[in-house]
Amino acid sequence: MLFKDIEGKAEAKKRLVNQVARQRIPHAQLFLGREGAGALPMALAFASYILCENRQDEDACGQCNSCLKTHKFIHPDLHFSFPVVTAQNKKRSDTTSDDFLPLWRKALENNPYFSLGEWLVAMDADKSLPNINVKEINEIMQRLNMMSYESEYKILIMWLPEYLGVEGNRLLKLIEEPTDNTFLVLVAENQDMILQTILSRCQLTVIPAFESHEIASYLINHLSMGQDQAIQIANMADGNLSLALSIGNNEASDFSDMFISWLRVAFKSDPVEINAWINGVAELTKDDLKNFFEYGLHFLRQLMLSSLSDDIPLQLTSKEKEVAQKMTALIDMEKMEIMAGILNDAIDMVNRNINTRIMLFSDTLTIGEMLRNKT
Numbered sequence: 001m002l003f004k005d006i007e008g009k010a011e012a013k014k015r016l017v018n019q020v021a022r023q024r025i026p027h028a029q030l031f032l033g034r035e036g037a038g039a040l041p042m043a044l045a046f047a048s049y050i051l052c053e054n055r056q057d058e059d060a061c062g063q064c065n066s067c068l069k070t071h072k073f074i075h076p077d078l079h080f081s082f083p084v085v086t087a088q089n090k091k092r093s094d095t096t097s098d099d100f101l102p103l104w105r106k107a108l109e110n111n112p113y114f115s116l117g118e119w120l121v122a123m124d125a126d127k128s129l130p131n132i133n134v135k136e137i138n139e140i141m142q143r144l145n146m147m148s149y150e151s152e153y154k155i156l157i158m159w160l161p162e163y164l165g166v167e168g169n170r171l172l173k174l175i176e177e178p179t180d181n182t183f184l185v186l187v188a189e190n191q192d193m194i195l196q197t198i199l200s201r202c203q204l205t206v207i208p209a210f211e212s213h214e215i216a217s218y219l220i221n222h223l224s225m226g227q228d229q230a231i232q233i234a235n236m237a238d239g240n241l242s243l244a245l246s247i248g249n250n251e252a253s254d255f256s257d258m259f260i261s262w263l264r265v266a267f268k269s270d271p272v273e274i275n276a277w278i279n280g281v282a283e284l285t286k287d288d289l290k291n292f293f294e295y296g297l298h299f300l301r302q303l304m305l306s307s308l309s310d311d312i313p314l315q316l317t318s319k320e321k322e323v324a325q326k327m328t329a330l331i332d333m334e335k336m337e338i339m340a341g342i343l344n345d346a347i348d349m350v351n352r353n354i355n356t357r358i359m360l361f362s363d364t365l366t367i368g369e370m371l372r373n374k375t
Contacts, residue, residue, distance in 0.1 A: 001044035003059045007214035016046050026203040027178040030186045033207030036240030041112045043185045047155045073105045076149035079156045083130030083163035096136040115242045134167045144182050153181045161186045162193035175201045209239030223248045235315035236298045247291050255295035266368035278360045290350050296343045300336050
């Protein structure tokens with residue numbers, strides 16, 4: 001992973017490059033960014049830059065022996081720690097990141113922006129809660145106190161230190177008295193869940209969420225997606241590239257057309273047309289159906305903003321803006337809030353595996369009655 005592979009974030013990249021150039025790299029650093037903001041890819045690019053044998057002014061070379069190994073996540077001086085569940089044929093207390101390292105490398109190769117939920121699915125975690133246990137921490141301390149193998153530097157990237165228990169306090173000695181050229185990069189999403197003793201000893205680097213145009217550009221370049229669909233999904237994702245990729249990889253339909261057709265069918269409230277529409281939608285996968293309702297929530301949020309002020313830039317395509325202008329004549333803020341509640345409930349019902357056809361028929365009638373009612 002190189003800095004140039006990550007869309008945007010010029011200011012954060014510049015700050016990290018300057019740390020290396022000035023040889024002022026903090027021994028313990030916390031990369032903080034909400035899910036899908038790219039904090040883990042930034043940590044990987046930072047590690048590549050530190051370990052690179054032929055650093056450029058703004059990025060690693062990507063071609064030296066060190067870069068080739070870091071980009072395959074096999075550099076012997078780059079260590080990883082992350083939340084895991086019980087490995088097969090092992091006790092939980094004996095399970096560490098090493099047991100899942102091949103799976104971790106494969107996940108990073110496929111998509112370095114993956115979420116915790118996707119990681120749990122990859123581990124086949126079922127309902128098990130992940131954590132970083134005592135044995136893991138002891139092994140980390142042992143490795144980082146040893147001599148480096150190839151580079152003059154040793155780096156640990158710990159993903160989601162929120163899943164450290166009180167055992168995380170064992171890391172304090174390593175943070176306060178590190179061996180030379182040893183760097184800890186903690187990659188977190190929620191600083192309130194991190195042990196205060198650790199948080200207070202790390203230099204904070206905030207990784208901002210992606211802009212919608214950056215997500216759209218990524219989808220176009222990496223998923224060969226059409227511009228309108230990329231913009232639509234990027235706007236829905238609200239800065240979360242992981243969510244955008246999840247929607248895009250599910251070969252999402254044009255949700256704007258689906259949502260607009262739903263409102264038209266609802267307004268007419270013809271049972272035959274409602275059933276015909278439901279027949280085309282009810283066969284969607286569970287994820288696609290939730291994404292459809294999420295799109296509806298996004299559209300309504302933008303509609304609410306447009307009702308508040310004409311000066312607020314809307315995250316809608318040109319086609320969606322035309323529909324939004326027509327919609328404002330039909331529904332006021334109170335109706336928008338009611339519709340948003342219906343969509344939120346629908347997402348919850350899908351998660352509970354409710355009968356989709358019955359739910360859609362009921363919601364369509366409810367929305368239709370509301371659209372026709374002028375009060």
